[in-house]
Amino acid sequence: MPLMKSWLDSANAETCDFPLNNLPYGVFSVGEDEPRCGVAIGDMILDVTAAEEEGLIDLVDEPLFAAPYWNDLMEEGPAVWAAFRARVTALLEEGSEEREKVAPLLVPMAGAQMHLPFVVSEYTDFYAGRHHAYNVGCMFRGPENALPPNWLHMPIGYNGRASSVCVSGTAVRRPWGQLKSPDQDRPAFLPSRRFDFELEMGAIVGTPSDGPLTVAGAEAHIFGYVLLNDWSARDIQAWEYQPLGPFQAKATATSISPWIVTKAALEPFRADTPEREVELLDHLKDDGPGLYDISLEVTLAPDGKAPTTLSRTNYREMYYSAAQQLAHHTTAGSPMHAGDLLGSGTISGPTKPERGSLLELSWGGKEPLTLDTGEERSFLQDGDTLTLAGHAQGDGYRIGFGTCSGTILTALEDPFA
Template sequence: MPEQSPFDLAEGDPFGPHNLPYGVFSTADAPGRHRIGVRYGDRVLDLSALPSALPAAIHPHAELLAAPTLNPLLAAGRPVWQQIRAAVRSAVSDPAHRDEVAPLFHPLDEVTLHLPFEVADYVDFYSSEHHATNVGRIFRPNDAALPPNWKHLPIGYHGRAGTVVPTGTPVVRPQGQRKAPDEELPSFGPSLRLDIEAEVGFVVGTPSTLHEPVGLGSFRDHVFGVCLVNDWSARDIQAWEYVPLGPFLGKSFATSVSAWITPLDALDEARTPPPARDFPLLPYLDDSAAEPGGIDLRIEVRINGETVSRPPFSAMYWTAAQQLAHMTVNGASLRTGDLFASGTVSGPDPDQLGCLLELTHGKGPYLQDGDEVTLAAWAPGPDGARIGLGEVSGRVLPAV
């Protein structure tokens, strides 16, 4: 039986010509050579070789596509992103290019996927009203669930870029100080309340100038695409250390990201208005006259293969454009490769909660050694197509 053509996708494949997410891969015969690729069905198209196959369409960008990470492409800016995306769509869709392009595909199960970009800075937000309310009720049962500033600005914190790891990287159980409410003094040891956080990440391409805020209308000029994020959390370490300041060692040990970065342009059909605001927003956050800033992403959380939750990203109170505007309004500049994440995605229903803290009402059980967590997601695309965001997975290893 002849081998199936890489151009012939199964009906409904979420990695068709409307998607075309970017990643970085290597092959068994050249493990040290990292190459930029685009996922198409169950194969990876080697973009580093595409300028040789289709020189007229993409040759001006050959140097960008020959890089071992996405960072040079990210820095090139939106006009170049659109030119390359159009050329790749033509390469996989136009029958005239099949003979030249077919040899550039690699089966997905025969390549190794790597961290697709070098992370410059990492910022994590806290933008789901449902998540923030649930956590507030668990931690502060006698006080207001939301702090007074929550609906006036996107709350966030700076994480650790050096511990952002690609999907498939094992997560070693962190150690640190813990103190239960009934203990007089803290103890030291492995986290007993290791948790997940199902999040969506946004990858910055074009940098900005110091002291020049990035407004809502400039979001697409700076953000290249979207990935899935699992911001692993040690709840016992976090609870003891985060008063009066923010998350630190309870978060900084590992943040997992998916191997594929889906371009923003692939998600146009999934744009949706965010939830109604309870208060008038200050002008730099007021998106009432802007394009719909929410994105309809359907996330699935699996632990050891069992689906435990389906959080809806469309329910997020603060949008990514508002997050970007807020984190630069003080004059902080963006760098190519900056990653900012949404915070835990949770919906209003019991089966839409994005972390074990919420799913178990703070009582546990939490993750055990050997547990494997996988996040997957898709978004509606044109003509009923699905846009897949791939998966981000990690297995918990014992503390060292």
């Protein structure tokens, strides 16, 4: 598919994240105004709350964008999603007869504050990247037991904390927690010393369900994708995670990029999951290419300094797709709701510069990285800004996710003060 041209010039630039082909969904505010729903186009945001109020968008009986989140549209299901996308495309495409009415509803992105684009109903995080699971397993359990016996048979996941999810740009306070190194007799309560990021994609459930879904069924329920950073305190995790999994290690924050990129925008970039090492059970088998070719990049900027690229990888590296994860998630009958967020799991490629966490990049702190500034890093330091970016590359255009970033604040001196 070629670039779809918009009457807004900035949307037609080859390196623009938000051409007419993309049209991702966010929530923004300007100054002290209340947050509103918006669609990114070029360097502007189309105020769809205003467009709906003015009758330019009129899809169902009830208003869909009166509240500052996209859950109401998500609930409507694929037919309304498609109608909305077609309508916004018609408003913004080159030659649109409604250009005069639409132009006043465009807000410069540079002056807008972004908010969480949807109410996170529940948050689940998976562990479904092959190279990450192997790397972490090596460090925690040794190379013989690196991959748990169940790993090749199902997307291993755990329920996360929805209240931890925040939008890109939110500062992240280094957490306190129980830490105990193997040479200590008892734990101590201290600020985490091994605070880390995890490069992930988040898939967002749109239409609700109430029973087991096939992979094809699950695919139809997914609304779109964001970049996701599953901030992780490795020292808290090491002491707490047996036997019931990560808990406080992952509770501090989970940052997501502000723009929901829709399945429709990503459709031309479909990619297959890797060849199966063991045959999957029928209900988890792929139903067509389940992944996307999305280039991902991680940079780290020490306080006031230039960023260093830590990692470059691709969403194609996942072993399980979001549809396979959602199908597995529903097997025991749990209802899923609009706004459920599924973290892909850390996305690492096969080589060192493709690793999606500092735990892997510094091999548990044994091989510190040297940044372009000359500083060393094993884990994140106070003042560091960690940024994820991602896009699918089309012919002369790209479907961009924007960025997902967070700056590490010093731990509270007394967390209970």
